[in-house]
Amino acid sequence: MTELGLRLAVSFTQIAAVTCIVIVTVLLLTLAERKVLGWMQDRMGPMEVGPYGILQPFADAIKLFFKEDIVPAGANKFLFTMAPILALIPALIGFAVIPWGPNQSLEIGSFTIKPFIISDINIGILYILAFASIGAYGIILGGWSSNSKYSLLGGLRSAAQVISYELNVGLSIVGVLIMAGSLSLVQITDAQSGWFWNWYVFAFPAPQIFALVVYVISAVAETNRVPFDLPEAESELVAGFFTEYSGLRFAFFYLAEYANMVLVSCVAAAMFLGGWNAPYPGTLIGYLGLPAFAWVENTMWFAVKTYSFLFLFFWLRATLPRLRYDQLMRFGWKVMLPIALANIVVTALAVFFHQQMK
Amino acid sequence: MAQLFFGYFAGVIALTAVLVVALRNPVYSALALLVLFFHVAGLYVTLHAEFLAAVQLIVYAGAILVLYLFVVMLLNLKQDDRYHHQWRVAAFVCVPLLLEFLVLLAGNGVAPQPSPLTDEQTAAASDNTMAIGTTLFTTYLFPFEVASLILLVAMIGAIILAKRDIGEGGQP
Numbered sequence: 049m050t051e052l053g054l055r056l057a058v059s060f061t062q063i064a065a066v067t068c069i070v071i072v073t074v075l076l077l078t079l080a081e082r083k084v085l086g087w088m089q090d091r092m093g094p095m096e097v098g099p100y101g102i103l104q105p106f107a108d109a110i111k112l113f114f115k116e117d118i119v120p121a122g123a124n125k126f127l128f129t130m131a132p133i134l135a136l137i138p139a140l141i142g143f144a145v146i147p148w149g150p151n152q153s154l155e156i157g158s159f160t161i162k163p164f165i166i167s168d169i170n171i172g173i174l175y176i177l178a179f180a181s182i183g184a185y186g187i188i189l190g191g192w193s194s195n196s197k198y199s200l201l202g203g204l205r206s207a208a209q210v211i212s213y214e215l216n217v218g219l220s221i222v223g224v225l226i227m228a229g230s231l232s233l234v235q236i237t238d239a240q241s242g243w244f245w246n247w248y249v250f251a252f253p254a255p256q257i258f259a260l261v262v263y264v265i266s267a268v269a270e271t272n273r274v275p276f277d278l279p280e281a282e283s284e285l286v287a288g289f290f291t292e293y294s295g296l297r298f299a300f301f302y303l304a305e306y307a308n309m310v311l312v313s314c315v316a317a318a319m320f321l322g323g324w325n326a327p328y329p330g331t332l333i334g335y336l337g338l339p340a341f342a343w344v345e346n347t348m349w350f351a352v353k354t355y356s357f358l359f360l361f362f363w364l365r366a367t368l369p370r371l372r373y374d375q376l377m378r379f380g381w382k383v384m385l386p387i388a389l390a391n392i393v394v395t396a397l398a399v400f401f402h403q404q405m406k
Numbered sequence: 407m408a409q410l411f412f413g414y415f416a417g418v419i420a421l422t423a424v425l426v427v428a429l430r431n432p433v434y435s436a437l438a439l440l441v442l443f444f445h446v447a448g449l450y451v452t453l454h455a456e457f458l459a460a461v462q463l464i465v466y467a468g469a470i471l472v473l474y475l476f477v478v479m480l481l482n483l484k485q486d487d488r489y490h491h492q493w494r495v496a497a498f499v500c501v502p503l504l505l506e507f508l509v510l511l512a513g514n515g516v517a518p519q520p521s522p523l524t525d526e527q528t529a530a531a532s533d534n535t536m537a538i539g540t541t542l543f544t545t546y547l548f549p550f551e552v553a554s555l556i557l558l559v560a561m562i563g564a565i566i567l568a569k570r571d572i573g574e575g576g577q578p
Contacts, residue, residue, distance in 0.1 A: 178464045203479070
């Protein structure tokens with residue numbers, strides 16, 4: 049029983065650490081997004097709170113925390129309360145299977161701990177997909193329970209969009225799964241060690257460049273970001289499914305959106321760009337004679353890759369105008385889906401013949 | 407421990423299954439169904455079938471049930487009593503099911519105790535994705551292809567029905 053208790057304690061510590069990292073990242077992102085957008089549009093971004101506005105996220109958080117919590121008349125109180133929670137939990141729960149650093153284990157007494165992953169389950173990527181698909185419920189129910197036509201329309205649009213693009217996310221990673229022969233994110237990342245041409249974007253025999261493009265576009269659509277932010281199109285729907293939300297509940301939706309962005313970026317980094325592997329074999333710190341601290345460099349590489357994807361999100365937002373609804377659907381079903389399917393066929397054939405030739 | 411989990415999952419499944427048909431608000435019914443799907447996935451996990459659990463969530467909870475909710479909201483069925491007066495149909499289906507259940511219960515009084523897994527089986531269970539794949543594409547290849555053909559036929563049928571509507575509307 050003490051071993052079970054110790055395991056639980058270790059797991060809870062890991063969960064708390066990962067949740068803290070994610071929340072801090074989200075706080076950073078809210079500031080970074082406004083700053084980056086500002087610079088791209090030749091503005092300063094937030095400048096008032098603290099030097100260069102770096103305390104802005106805290107000001108925002110405190111403001112949202114103390115705002116009045118309004119439930120609109122005629123709203124379904126129970127579902128109105130449930131919806132932000134249903135949006136936030138799937139966004140945070142996916143981080144349980146993300147490998148943050150090297151696949152090493154610590155021996156403490158009788159049992160082993162893997163310090164850089166909460167749970168290495170053998171269906172890691174499917175687990176993330178399963179919970180990402182649950183995230184749609186928060187949006188739909190939030191839209192429906194608000195008893196407002198803008199919210200309802202936003203929720204319905206979102207349902208259609210998330211289902212359509214979820215399919216493309218799922219299909220675009222099948223190529224990587226064929227090449228890795230595993231669904232576990234730890235094993236997929238381990239298989240990409242060595243030089244950067246072992247990463248699955250470039251890997252022989254079937255580079256997954258098209259899959260990466262499809263994945264990134266679909267991930268942007270799935271997280272409801274510009275240019276696919278139809279569920280919250282300001283000019284048509286006020287603020288879409290969270291029009292009626294205020295205060296902490298609004299903050300939950302906001303947090304869920306950013307946590308989802310971090311999650312899809314982590315998955316993209318782990319599946320296509322080698323995760324925590326450096327672009328060269330081994331680590332520089334390891335060559336300098338400090339292999340015990342190699343994990344610092346590895347986790348930093350993971351952070352760099354993840355943040356590059358996050359920067360891409362901001363870049364797209366500053367660059368592209370919003371799509372129309374029919375354009376979005378046509379693009380998803382008639383362009384993205386065939387590319388993803390063709391990629392699966394080509395990858396399967398290439399891997400098969402590669403194995404035959406060996 | 408395993409018995410405890412099974413009891414919990416089975417209890418919640420039975421309860422939510424009743425709620426799905428008993429609740430008056432169709433949105434609440436859909437949500438009860440969502441909880442049900444989660445617990446069925448939990449049962450799969452206790453049986454070491456993680457792949458099935460994930461697929462259960464992706465396909466049923468993530469896609470099919472969202473479409474149900476979509477339709478319910480589009481039609482705005484807040485309180486619909488149309489489907490609460492079909493006792494005869496329900497009885498017609500349920501009485502044979504109950505009889506079958508009783509016959510089965512009477513047939514083998516003691517359920518066979520599941521034998522502990524051998525080493526070979528645990529090895530197979532740890533990679534059940536591959537096991538499912540190989541069985542689907544060797545032993546059950548023909549049923550698998552037939553099922554996909556049936557789905558394709560249903561899809562083509564749906565497209566033809568939808569297209570015919572548009573065609574008639576366009577050229578009256």
